[in-house]
Amino acid sequence: MTDPQEAIDAESAARANERDPRIEEQTAGEVQGGIPFIGAGPGDPGLLTVTGRELVESADLVVHAGSLVNSELLAEYCADAEQVSSIGKDLEELVPLMRDAHESGRDVVRLHSGDPAVYGAAVEQMDALEHEGVPTYIVPGVTSAFAASATLRTQLTLNGVSNHVAFTRPQGKTLDPEDDHIGEFVGMGDVTTCVYLGTHAVGETMDRLLEDGHDPDTPVAVVYHASWPDEEVIEGTIGTIGERLEEAGYRASAMVVIGDAARKAGYERSYLYDGWANRGGTESEADD
Ligand SMILES: C[S@@+](CC[C@H](N)C(=O)[O-])C[C@H]1O[C@@H](n2cnc3c(N)ncnc32)[C@H](O)[C@@H]1O
Numbered sequence: 001m002t003d004p005q006e007a008i009d010a011e012s013a014a015r016a017n018e019r020d021p022r023i024e025e026q027t028a029g030e031v032q033g034g035i036p037f038i039g040a041g042p043g044d045p046g047l048l049t050v051t052g053r054e055l056v057e058s059a060d061l062v063v064h065a066g067s068l069v070n071s072e073l074l075a076e077y078c079a080d081a082e083q084v085s086s087i088g089k090d091l092e093e094l095v096p097l098m099r100d101a102h103e104s105g106r107d108v109v110r111l112h113s114g115d116p117a118v119y120g121a122a123v124e125q126m127d128a129l130e131h132e133g134v135p136t137y138i139v140p141g142v143t144s145a146f147a148a149s150a151t152l153r154t155q156l157t158l159n160g161v162s163n164h165v166a167f168t169r170p171q172g173k174t175l176d177p178e179d180d181h182i183g184e185f186v187g188m189g190d191v192t193t194c195v196y197l198g199t200h201a202v203g204e205t206m207d208r209l210l211e212d213g214h215d216p217d218t219p220v221a222v223v224y225h226a227s228w229p230d231e232e233v234i235e236g237t238i239g240t241i242g243e244r245l246e247e248a249g250y251r252a253s254a255m256v257v258i259g260d261a262a263r264k265a266g267y268e269r270s271y272l273y274d275g276w277a278n279r280g281g282t283e284s285e286a287d288d
Helices: 004-017 050-057 071-077 090-105 122-131 144-151 180-186 199-211 241-248
Strands: 037-038 061-065 081-083 108-112 134-139 163-168 192-193 221-224 232-237 256-260
Touching: 004 090, 004 134, 037 122, 050 071, 050 122, 050 134, 061 090, 061 163, 071 090, 081 134, 090 108, 090 122, 122 134, 144 256, 163 180, 180 192, 180 256, 199 221, 199 241, 199 256, 221 241, 232 241, 241 256
Parallel strands: 037 108, 037 134, 061 081, 061 108, 163 192
Antiparallel strands: 192 256, 221 232, 221 256
């Protein structure tokens, strides 16, 4: 097997020169040849897409993202398949495992939590497999920020409150402080900031926001295990959420939503259902 880093470099270089023809030929949601990288959704098996479910049901080998994929989903849809958790395995182990199974004629699926496109590290596995001659593709899923917003019964964009959404993560072992942009997003005022991979660092993140002079009354909601049976919502503000989360004791697997949309207050009726057609709006602006 080619060294995964060399494979990734080679695939990236090839992309710089030639566009992948499959971008033109195939659509998202289409079942294709090779190994699908499937978004399992946030947890509830019902939030797996129909295509994702069909692929998982017919798989012989399911490589999944460990505890972030609900074991109920695995029990319900692929109890007879071989199931392997990717936790603790590097590319050197995962790639030959999936390649060999695929080449021996077994149906292989790679199950990521939420959507593979958000903090999923899917592309590096796909590149390493493609370099070995194994085609891959993505089947999208419901990312946890969307499950959290559904739990909070809000919209991440909300007229008059939030015009933008940021999917972000806090500084830590894998992100340098200068690459932590949470303060900038919050400072923009009309952004709903969804913090992934930051449950353990909510206190420090809020302290930094306070030190930088952000409004301590800015709403923050933390949704632990959105869509799971043990889901819990902890609500507060930049000034209070750190202590509340500390009391609740969650250190992982939560979505932190910062901004007024988390509280669904103060929004304005949108043009769309307010005489929009009479204001000269175009069809493309009306897409909802
Ligand atoms: C490695 S990232 C994977 C994100 C995933 N690809 C997605 O689209 O949701 C893991 C982080 O996603 C968030 N997360 C995943 N599942 C969640 C859930 N059910 N409820 C809340 N947050 C979740 C947490 O912030 C967790 O630290």
